[in-house]
Amino acid sequence: MLDLQHAAAFLPRTKIIASVDYSVTVGSDLCIVTAGARQISGESRLNLLQRNVALFSSIIPSLAKYSPDSILMIVSNPVDVLTYVAWKLSGFPSNRVIGSGTNLDSSRFRFLIADHLDVNAQDVQAYIVGEHGDSSVALWSSISVGGVPVLSFLEKQQIAYEKQTLENIHKEVIGSAYEVISLKGYTSWAIGYSAANLARTIVRDQRRIHPISVLAKGFYGIDGGDVFLSLPAQLGRGGVLGVTNVHLTDEEAQRLRDSAKTILEVQSQLGI
Ligand SMILES: NC(=O)C1=CN([C@@H]2O[C@H](COP(=O)(O)OP(=O)(O)OC[C@H]3O[C@@H](n4cnc5c(N)ncnc54)[C@H](O)[C@@H]3O)[C@@H](O)[C@H]2O)C=CC1
Numbered sequence: 417m418l419d420l421q422h423a424a425a426f427l428p429r430t431k432i433i434a435s436v437d438y439s440v441t442v443g444s445d446l447c448i449v450t451a452g453a454r455q456i457s458g459e460s461r462l463n464l465l466q467r468n469v470a471l472f473s474s475i476i477p478s479l480a481k482y483s484p485d486s487i488l489m490i491v492s493n494p495v496d497v498l499t500y501v502a503w504k505l506s507g508f509p510s511n512r513v514i515g516s517g518t519n520l521d522s523s524r525f526r527f528l529i530a531d532h533l534d535v536n537a538q539d540v541q542a543y544i545v546g547e548h549g550d551s552s553v554a555l556w557s558s559i560s561v562g563g564v565p566v567l568s569f570l571e572k573q574q575i576a577y578e579k580q581t582l583e584n585i586h587k588e589v590i591g592s593a594y595e596v597i598s599l600k601g602y603t604s605w606a607i608g609y610s611a612a613n614l615a616r617t618i619v620r621d622q623r624r625i626h627p628i629s630v631l632a633k634g635f636y637g638i639d640g641g642d643v644f645l646s647l648p649a650q651l652g653r654g655g656v657l658g659v660t661n662v663h664l665t666d667e668e669a670q671r672l673r674d675s676a677k678t679i680l681e682v683q684s685q686l687g688i
């Protein structure tokens with residue numbers, strides 16, 4: 417807290433407080449939960465589940481008690497399952513409980529596509545959906561650059577593109593966190609920007625569309641239980657305002673359902 421307060425002269429006027437007493441959070445508009453165990457090199461996010469569920473049992477009810485009208489944004493891993501846990505423990509409506517989900521994976525994806533095509537990542541529209549983790553799904557069919565749909569453009573021009581190149585880019589996205597963790601022990605900068613990007617949309621009611629972890633049951637044939645995973649959703653002061661109806665190919669929809677199944681299998685061990 418002190419270390420951040422000492423930056424006061426370089427920041428817009430901001431009140432920075434910290435406490436182990438949850439009453440300091442009273443009346444929050446947005447609660448962002450990043451507490452928890454993190455992966456060691458080579459460990460999967462799903463492996464953190466038991467340790468972080470135990471933490472959530474003390475954190476979430478206290479936040480919900482002091483800020484019953486807030487939006488909860490979960491970042492701790494495994495983010496999709498912990499968003500479900502936070503939803504259950506808070507008793508909040510599902511539109512007010514989100515996970516940072518694949519907002520980060522999609523940025524990694526856009527960065528890699530932009531790098532491959534030598535364009536600006538902000539001009540690349542592309543989504544990773546599903547689990548924030550190993551079963552994530554790349555929506556190749558909806559990639560556009562500067563408004564031009566990339567795959568159909570290439571197909572129309574009969575320009576051969578390497579399916580393997582595309583698969584490799586997705587593999588690189590999945591491997592991104594593992595690579596950074598093996599190099600420096602944890603990831604921090606990109607997730608920080610990703611969470612700040614989501615927070616800005618929410619508190620400023622920007623109504624932008626972000627791929628984030630939402631209650632996904634019923635979308636794209638996802639059934640089998642209440643599951644949170646990432647879909648492109650519109651966000652604002654009310655939380656999740658709607659889920660965008662992005663066109664998925666049959667293969668993409670099947671991969672999304674498989675990703676939901678992976679998360680549900682892990683969730684079934686919880687007994688919540
Ligand atoms: N969703 C995403 O894309 C990402 C998620 N993460 C996840 O975020 C979590 C934290 O990672 P790091 O910040 O790297 O770990 P860290 O070890 O640097 O920080 C964890 C923090 O949690 C705090 N904490 C532990 N128990 C607590 C409790 N009961 N109440 C309040 N705070 C408590 C610790 O004091 C510590 O400051 C991990 O689960 C990690 O996997 C990290 C990066 C990206």
Ligand SMILES: CC(=O)C(=O)O
Nearest residue numbers: 461493520593603607
């Ligand atoms: C750690 C993590 O989930 C990430 O950087 O993607």
